[in-house]
C-alpha cells in the first residue's frame with residue numbers, strides 16, 4: 001500500500017527504494033558522478049530515520065540554533081545550508097521538502113527513502129539478502145535493478161544492479177521523457193464519459209457534453225459593417241489584403257541613418273526631413289542622415305533610428321549621442337511585422353470585440369460576413385411569479401429570472417424574444433412553446449423542473465419534445481431540463497434565481513457559443529488562495545459566489561460572499577466570481593488552492 005504523493009515541482013522526482021543493506025547509498029554515490037558526467041544537474045533528498053545533525057558543536061551556526069533559532073541559514077560564497085528544527089511525530093512531508101529545492105538549478109530530484117509514498121521509484125533488489133520484492137505491492141516501481149540470479153516480470157524494466165552506466169542511462173531517459181502532469185481543472189468536459197448513470201445524476205462535465213452533442217452550429221451568415229460586427233462571430237477566415245504596417249517606418253521622432261555610418265562624435269549630414277504620410281525617394285548615403293517622424297517611411301540606405309532626445313543637431317548636421325548603445329535596426333518597424341500580406345489575420349469562429357474590430361479596420365475592411373445571431377426565446381412560469389412594475393400580490397415574487405436570462409443572452413450576442421410569464425396551464429404552455437420553437441434557436445424557461453405538484457411544464461415538454469430531466473451533481477442548479485422541441489434547443493432552468501444564473505453560465509453559455517459558431521471558447525479557471533474554510537461535498541461540484549482580490553503577496557485570494565442560498569440574487573451582485581470546487585473535494589481549507597471563474601471572464 002502506498003500513500004498519495006503529488007509532485008509540487010516542474011521537474012521529475014525519482015525514488016530509489018530497497019530494504020536496508022541492499023546498497024542504495026553505495027549505488028547513489030556511484031550514480032551521481034555518472035549522471036553529472038552526462039550533464040544532468042541533480043538534487044538528492046535522503047530520509048533519515050534517526051535524529052541527525054549536520055552541524056558541529058562550537059560553530060556559530062550550531063550555537064545559535066541551540067540558543068533557539070527555529071531556522072538557521074548559514075551561507076558562504078560556495079555553499080549555503082538551511083537547518084530547520086522540526087519536532088514532528090510522523091515522517092517529514094516530501095512535497096514540503098521538495099518545495100525547498102531550487103527547481104531552476106537542477107534537472108531531477110533523486111529521493112532515497114520515503115518507500116511508502118506513491119512516487120516513481122527504481123527498486124534495488126539483491127536476491128542473496130532473501131528480502132521480498134517491493135514491486136509486487138507498489139505500482140509506482142518504474143524499473144528494478146537486480147543481479148543475474150533474479151527473475152523479474154516482463155513488463156518491468158530490468159537493470160543490472162552492478163552496471164552503474166546502464167542505470168544512469170535509464171535515469172537520463174526518464175528525465176528526458178518526463179512530462180509535468182496537466183493541471184486538473186474542476187470541470188473537464190473532454191474527459192467526461194456519456195455512460196448512462198442517470199440514477200446517480202450527471203456530473204457538470206457530463207451534462208455539458210450531452211448538451212453540446214445536440215448543438216449544430218448555425219450556418220447562415222450576413223454581411224455587416226464594422227460597427228455592426230461588434231460582439232458578432234466571424235463566418236470565415238479573414239485574410240490580410242495588405243502588410244501592416246504597409247511600409248517599413250520609424251517608431252520614433254528622431255534621425256535615421258545606416259548603422260555602419262556611426263562612429264563616435266562624427267556628425268552626420270542631414271539631407272532631408274521625412275514626415276509621416278510622405279517619403280524620401282533618394283538613397284541615404286554613408287555619413288548622411290534624415291530627420292524622420294514617427295510613422296514616416298524609412299528611406300533606402302537607412303536601417304536605424306536614434307530618438308531626437310539622444311541627438312544634437314547643429315546647422316545641417318546631427319551628432320548621435322551614446323553611439324555605443326545604438327543597436328542596428330532599433331526603432332524601425334518592419335513592413336508586415338504586425339500582420340503580413342495573405343496571413344490569416346482572424347480565424348472563422350472568432351468573436352469580435354474592440355481589438356478585433358480595430359485590427360479589421362487596420363486591414364482596410366469596411367464589411368465582413370458574420371454568423372447570424374442565435375435567437376433566444378425566454379419565458380417564466382409559476383403562479384407566484386409577477387411582472388415587475390405591477391403591484392405585488394400576496395405570496396408572490398417578482399420575475400427576476402427572465403431579466404437575468406435575457407441580459408446574459410444579449411451579452412452573448414443573441415436576439416431575444418420575451419414571451420413573458422406563461423400561466424401554469426397545459427394548453428397555454430403547449431401553444432407558447434410550439435410557437436417559440438418555430439421562431440427561436442433556443443427556448444429557455446425557468447422554474448417548474450423539480451418535483452413540485454403545480455408544474456405543468458414537465459407534462460407539456462414530455463408531449464411536444466425530446467427533453468431530458470437531469471439531476472446534475474452540483475449546487476446550486478441541481479435540476480435541469482435540456483433537449484429539443486423539433487429543431488429548437490430547449491433549456492428548463494431551475495426556478496431559484498442564483499441557480500438560474502449558474503446553470504445558464506455553465507450549460508446554456510457553451511451551447512449558445514457553439515450555436516453561434518464560436519469555435520475556440522473555453523471557460524477560464526484562475527487559481528486562487530481561499531481566505532476562509534469553504535464547505536463542499538464529495539460527489540458534487542460547488543459553485544460559491546466569491547470576491548477575489550490581489551493579496552499583499554501578489555497572489556489572487558478569494559473569500560465567499562457569505563450566505564449562499566440559491567434564492568439570494570444579492571450574492572451575485574456582491575460577488576465578482578464563482579468559486580468552483582470539484583466533485584472530489586469535501587472542503588477547501590483556509591489557505592488552500594481553489595479555482596475561480598471571474599464574472600468578467602464568464603460573460
Ligand SMILES: Nc1nc2c(c(=O)[nH]1)N[C@H]1C(S)=C(S)[C@@H](COP(=O)(O)OP(=O)(O)OC[C@H]3O[C@@H](n4cnc5c(N)ncnc54)[C@H](O)[C@@H]3O)O[C@H]1N2
Nearest residue numbers: 380385398399400401447448449450452478494495496499
Ligand atoms: N422535494 C424537492 N424539492 C426541491 C428539490 C428537490 O430535488 N426535491 N430541488 C430544489 C432545488 S435545488 C431547486 S433549484 C428548486 C427548483 O425547482 P423548480 O425548477 O421546479 O422551480 P420552482 O419550484 O418553480 O421555483 C423554485 C424557486 O424559484 C422561484 N422562482 C421561480 N421562477 C422565478 C422567477 N421567474 N423569478 C424569480 N424567482 C423565481 C420560486 O418562487 C421558488 O422560490 O426546487 C427545490 N425543491
Ligand code: MOO
Nearest residue numbers: 476477478499566
Ligand atoms: O440547485 Mo437548487 O438550484 O439548489 O437552488
